[in-house]
Amino acid sequence: MKLHIYHLYPDLLDLYGDRGNILALTARSKWRGVETEVHKISLGDPLRIEKADILFMGGGSDREQNILVEDLGKRREEIKEAVEDGLVVLAICGGYQMLGQYYQTGEDIRIPGLSILDLYTVAGQKRLIGNVIAESDLPSSLKTIVGFENHSGKTYLGSEVQPLARILRGYGNNGEDGTEGVRYKNVFGTYLHGPLLPKNPHLADLLLRLALERKGVDSELRQLDDSWEIAAHQAVVNRFLKNG
Numbered sequence: 001m002k003l004h005i006y007h008l009y010p011d012l013l014d015l016y017g018d019r020g021n022i023l024a025l026t027a028r029s030k031w032r033g034v035e036t037e038v039h040k041i042s043l044g045d046p047l048r049i050e051k052a053d054i055l056f057m058g059g060g061s062d063r064e065q066n067i068l069v070e071d072l073g074k075r076r077e078e079i080k081e082a083v084e085d086g087l088v089v090l091a092i093c094g095g096y097q098m099l100g101q102y103y104q105t106g107e108d109i110r111i112p113g114l115s116i117l118d119l120y121t122v123a124g125q126k127r128l129i130g131n132v133i134a135e136s137d138l139p140s141s142l143k144t145i146v147g148f149e150n151h152s153g154k155t156y157l158g159s160e161v162q163p164l165a166r167i168l169r170g171y172g173n174n175g176e177d178g179t180e181g182v183r184y185k186n187v188f189g190t191y192l193h194g195p196l197l198p199k200n201p202h203l204a205d206l207l208l209r210l211a212l213e214r215k216g217v218d219s220e221l222r223q224l225d226d227s228w229e230i231a232a233h234q235a236v237v238n239r240f241l242k243n244g
């Protein structure tokens with residue numbers, strides 16, 4: 001048994017160390033004796049999503065989003081079908097925006113998204129930058145998610161999707177409605193770089209658990225010693241929330 005992690009456009013969507021999310025997923029699997037294989041899929045490569053257990057898309061600049069939009073559009077049906085079937089997806093910032101209906105840039109160019117999720121994004125006047133702390137309902141004693149955001153896009157969620165978390169510090173989806181990220185079935189979209197998963201082990205394990213469940217594997221994951229990860233997480237909370 002092996003978990004297949006599909007990294008979409010690793011050469012175009014990889015801002016602020018987003019690849020660290022893949023490293024966290026593979027390390028946390030390995031520590032439990034679960035083998036992983038990472039497949040890098042870029043422009044023109046066959047996807048074969050039916051083999052994927054986790055699909056990952058990182059963040060990218062408007063320029064890179066423009067470069068990949070045509071290629072991504074050709075993969076829409078395949079990805080949509082897999083999402084409806086419960087594929088686990090983690091998409092960060094630019095990748096997250098591409099799952100929605102469109103991303104309207106500061107130059108008023110409308111980059112079409114995959115229209116898989118009920119959301120759209122419009123670039124605002126100022127960039128939303130800084131450390132983020134958000135509160136989530138993830139099944140864990142750790143109730144916060146921490147990370148770093150840097151985007152001009154403001155994302156607005158429709159009624160068919162749920163926010164991933166509520167903002168305690170930072171801007172999140174748009175800096176207006178207090179929401180951060182999105183959850184739809186097993187799809188997680190977020191503005192949080194960091195990379196996200198090393199400092200949020202509860203989210204990393206949720207993705208692994210859901211992926212194993214979908215594969216029909218008994219998915220009770222052995223508890224790891226997360227003292228370093230939790231210390232890194234709490235350091236952000238203590239620095240930016242407790243001390244104002």
Ligand SMILES: NC(=O)CC[C@H](N)C(=O)O
Nearest residue numbers: 059060062093094152153
């Ligand atoms: N950090 C990112 O992925 C940036 C995404 C997008 N280009 C924006 O600025 O909103």
